[in-house]
Amino acid sequence: MADQLKLRCVIDGTSDSFSVYIEPSKDIDDLKDAIHKKKENTFTALGIDADQLILWPIHNVSTQRKPLGLNSLNPAEQVKTKDPDDDQDVPSFREPDQSWQISYVFENTLPFPARTVQIIIGLPQQDLAESDVLNLVPPGVIYSHRSDRDPSATATISVWRRTPTEVVGWDDFLDMVNDYTPSNTPMYEREDFRFDEDCLVSDEETLYSALDRNIYNTLKRIAAPDGHFGGHSAVSMIGSPDRIFYLDPELLRLAIEVKTMHVLSTDDVVQKYNSDIVDLEEDFTSPQSTIYQVQQIFGYLSWNELQYGVLTTYEQTWFLQRDGKKLYVSPAINYDNEDPTLFQCYACIMRLARQDHVNEPASPSPPPGPPPDSPPHDDDSGDGDYDPEDGDHFQNKRKRFKCRDGDFSQNKRKRGDRSSGSGNQGSRVMTRRLSTGFSVTIGEVYRSEFEFQDLLGEGRSGKVFQTRWRGETVALKICDLYQHPEYEEEVLTEVAVYDTLKPLQGLCIPHFKLAGYDGGIFVIGTEIAGSPLAVDELSYHDLLEIVDKLSLIHTFGILHNDIRPDNILIRRCDDGIKVCFIDFALSKRSSDKSELINEIVKLEKLLGLHSTKGMCRAGLHLKKQPVSGQKRLESPEDIC
Incomplete structure (x- = not known):
C-alpha cells in the first residue's frame, strides 16, 4: 500500500x-x-x-x-x-x-x-424513517463563562420537592429500549434533522436552547401530530419543570428537569444520591450534592401523579420511573451514545408515558426545618437557590423564621384530628404567637387529599387554585415559604383572623375549610365565594351592603388593612348579592376608632360613595348591632 x-x-x-x-x-x-x-x-x-x-x-x-x-x-x-x-x-x-x-x-x-x-x-436528499432518526447522534455543547467569575454550581431548592423513600437503579430500562421497534417507513425529510454544531452554554437558559435545538426539536417531529415538547405553562400542572412532554389536548405525560454540568456532575446518580443522604444524616453536605436535584424532579412527578420523568445535563441524561414513594433511575446515557442512542432512549420512555403515565402521588415528606438565613446571590443561573458549600439549609441555618423559645408547642395527634379553628388534618401541630397580636394553632396537610383543577388567580403571597378536597370544591391558596419566608406571619395571621371572625363565616367572609404546612408550602382553603368586585355592575343598595359588611368585621376589632377590588368577592343571589371580604394577611387587631373609620372611608371612595358626610356615615355603620357572639368595641356610639 x-x-x-x-x-x-x-x-x-x-x-x-x-x-x-x-x-x-x-x-x-x-x-x-x-x-x-x-x-x-x-x-x-x-x-x-x-x-x-x-x-x-x-x-x-x-x-x-x-x-x-x-x-x-x-x-x-x-x-x-x-x-x-x-x-x-x-x-x-x-x-x-x-x-x-x-x-x-x-x-x-x-x-x-x-x-x-x-x-x-x-x-x-431522501426521506428518513423513524428508525433512521433515532439512530442519529446529536453534537455536544461547548461550555463558556465569564473569566471574572466561576460558573454556578448551585442547585434549586424547589418548593415542590419531595423525598423518595428509596432511589434505586432502573435495571431493565436498557432492555426496554432494545425491545422498542421503531417504524422503518420513510416519512421525514432529512433537511428537518440538521443539528446546531456550535451551541455555547453558559447557564441553564442557554442549555435549554441547546436542548430545544438539538434534542427536543428532533423528538417533537417523531411525536407529531399529537405529541409536543414545551415549557410547563403549556398545560395545567403543579410546579414548573424546565421542559415537559404532553399530548393533545394538554395531557401531561413527562416532566423534564435540566441542570448544567456544574450543578449535576456524576456518572452514577443512584450511588451519589444515596451517599449524599448518608452524609446529610451525619451533618455533612457534599459540595456536589445531588439531593435537591433528585428531590426536585421527584416532586414534580409526585405532585402531578406522573410515572415517568427525565433528568438531563444534555451531556448526560437519566430516565426515571416513579413507583409511589420509590424512584428508579436509569444508567447515565451520554449524548454521543451509539448503542443505544439518546434518541432511542427518549423514544422508549415517550412510548411508556403514552401508554401508562399515571402513578399515585407519594405521601409528602416530613416538613423541613426553617429556611436559610438568606439566599445566595443571584448568579444568572436557574440553579441559584442553594449553595452546597454552605451545608444543608434546613439543618444548619435557622434564623430566618426568627423563632424564640416558647414560640411553638408541638404534640402528636392522630392523622385526621383537627386542630382548633384551622381545619387541618396533620399529625404535627404547633401553636404560634404572632407579632400582630394573634395566636394560632396549625398543623400539616397532605397533597394526596387535593385534586387541583383550575388556577383562580395569584397575588403577592401565592396562587389560588380551584381544588377538590374531601368531596367538595374549595379555593386553595398556596404560599411558597421556601422562596418567601417573610410571608409566613402573614398567612398565619390570615388563619387567625378567620378563627376570630368565625361567627361571620358565610355572612361576610368565606367559610373556612383548612390550613396547614406541606413541607415548605403553606395552604389555606376556603369556600369559593364569588368574583372580584366590579363597581359598575352594582346598584346603590348593593354598594351600601358592602360597606355594612366591612363594618361588621370592624365590630370584632379587626382592621382588614388591604381594601381593594380583588379582596371583595361578589356573588349574585335571588334576593340580591352576597359579599365576602378575603385575604386577611395584612390584618391586625385595632380598637382605634379613627383607623376603623378611615378604612370605611377608603372603601366608600373605592365604591364611589364618599361625600362630605362620609365620616358620619362611616360612624353610623360602626353603630350597627353586632351579630351573636361577636366581641364589640367599647363605645362605637361615640364615633360621630
Missing part, C-alpha cells in the same frame, strides 16, 4: 470516521466506489448507490471534533478547487467532478497530518 493514498472519511453529521485507501491516479468516481464498499451495509440499508454519494474535500479537520458536518466548517477548513480544464475559474468550495483525479483535488493539502479527516460524505 506504499503507493496508495490514505483518506479519512466521515458521513456528514456523524462522528464515526473511517479510512479508505486508493491510488492518487484514480478519479473521484473510483473513490466513491471504494467508500461505498467500505460502508456497504450502511449505504445499502439507506438505499444509496455509490454514484449518489457527494464528496466534500476538507483541510485535515481533527477527528476529535465530533460529530463533523458540512454546516460546522469554517472557510479555512474548506478545500477550494477549480475546474482543471478552465484556467479562468476562481477556486471555490465545490463538489469535485467525478472524472477529476484524486491527486489534483488534494495536491494542496498533502501530506495529511495524523488523526485528521479529509472527506465529508454528503448523502442524497
Whole structure:
C-alpha cells in the first residue's frame, strides 16, 4: 500500500470516521466506489448507490471534533478547487467532478497530518424513517463563562420537592429500549434533522436552547401530530419543570428537569444520591450534592401523579420511573451514545408515558426545618437557590423564621384530628404567637387529599387554585415559604383572623375549610365565594351592603388593612348579592376608632360613595348591632 493514498472519511453529521485507501491516479468516481464498499451495509440499508454519494474535500479537520458536518466548517477548513480544464475559474468550495483525479483535488493539502479527516460524505436528499432518526447522534455543547467569575454550581431548592423513600437503579430500562421497534417507513425529510454544531452554554437558559435545538426539536417531529415538547405553562400542572412532554389536548405525560454540568456532575446518580443522604444524616453536605436535584424532579412527578420523568445535563441524561414513594433511575446515557442512542432512549420512555403515565402521588415528606438565613446571590443561573458549600439549609441555618423559645408547642395527634379553628388534618401541630397580636394553632396537610383543577388567580403571597378536597370544591391558596419566608406571619395571621371572625363565616367572609404546612408550602382553603368586585355592575343598595359588611368585621376589632377590588368577592343571589371580604394577611387587631373609620372611608371612595358626610356615615355603620357572639368595641356610639 506504499503507493496508495490514505483518506479519512466521515458521513456528514456523524462522528464515526473511517479510512479508505486508493491510488492518487484514480478519479473521484473510483473513490466513491471504494467508500461505498467500505460502508456497504450502511449505504445499502439507506438505499444509496455509490454514484449518489457527494464528496466534500476538507483541510485535515481533527477527528476529535465530533460529530463533523458540512454546516460546522469554517472557510479555512474548506478545500477550494477549480475546474482543471478552465484556467479562468476562481477556486471555490465545490463538489469535485467525478472524472477529476484524486491527486489534483488534494495536491494542496498533502501530506495529511495524523488523526485528521479529509472527506465529508454528503448523502442524497431522501426521506428518513423513524428508525433512521433515532439512530442519529446529536453534537455536544461547548461550555463558556465569564473569566471574572466561576460558573454556578448551585442547585434549586424547589418548593415542590419531595423525598423518595428509596432511589434505586432502573435495571431493565436498557432492555426496554432494545425491545422498542421503531417504524422503518420513510416519512421525514432529512433537511428537518440538521443539528446546531456550535451551541455555547453558559447557564441553564442557554442549555435549554441547546436542548430545544438539538434534542427536543428532533423528538417533537417523531411525536407529531399529537405529541409536543414545551415549557410547563403549556398545560395545567403543579410546579414548573424546565421542559415537559404532553399530548393533545394538554395531557401531561413527562416532566423534564435540566441542570448544567456544574450543578449535576456524576456518572452514577443512584450511588451519589444515596451517599449524599448518608452524609446529610451525619451533618455533612457534599459540595456536589445531588439531593435537591433528585428531590426536585421527584416532586414534580409526585405532585402531578406522573410515572415517568427525565433528568438531563444534555451531556448526560437519566430516565426515571416513579413507583409511589420509590424512584428508579436509569444508567447515565451520554449524548454521543451509539448503542443505544439518546434518541432511542427518549423514544422508549415517550412510548411508556403514552401508554401508562399515571402513578399515585407519594405521601409528602416530613416538613423541613426553617429556611436559610438568606439566599445566595443571584448568579444568572436557574440553579441559584442553594449553595452546597454552605451545608444543608434546613439543618444548619435557622434564623430566618426568627423563632424564640416558647414560640411553638408541638404534640402528636392522630392523622385526621383537627386542630382548633384551622381545619387541618396533620399529625404535627404547633401553636404560634404572632407579632400582630394573634395566636394560632396549625398543623400539616397532605397533597394526596387535593385534586387541583383550575388556577383562580395569584397575588403577592401565592396562587389560588380551584381544588377538590374531601368531596367538595374549595379555593386553595398556596404560599411558597421556601422562596418567601417573610410571608409566613402573614398567612398565619390570615388563619387567625378567620378563627376570630368565625361567627361571620358565610355572612361576610368565606367559610373556612383548612390550613396547614406541606413541607415548605403553606395552604389555606376556603369556600369559593364569588368574583372580584366590579363597581359598575352594582346598584346603590348593593354598594351600601358592602360597606355594612366591612363594618361588621370592624365590630370584632379587626382592621382588614388591604381594601381593594380583588379582596371583595361578589356573588349574585335571588334576593340580591352576597359579599365576602378575603385575604386577611395584612390584618391586625385595632380598637382605634379613627383607623376603623378611615378604612370605611377608603372603601366608600373605592365604591364611589364618599361625600362630605362620609365620616358620619362611616360612624353610623360602626353603630350597627353586632351579630351573636361577636366581641364589640367599647363605645362605637361615640364615633360621630
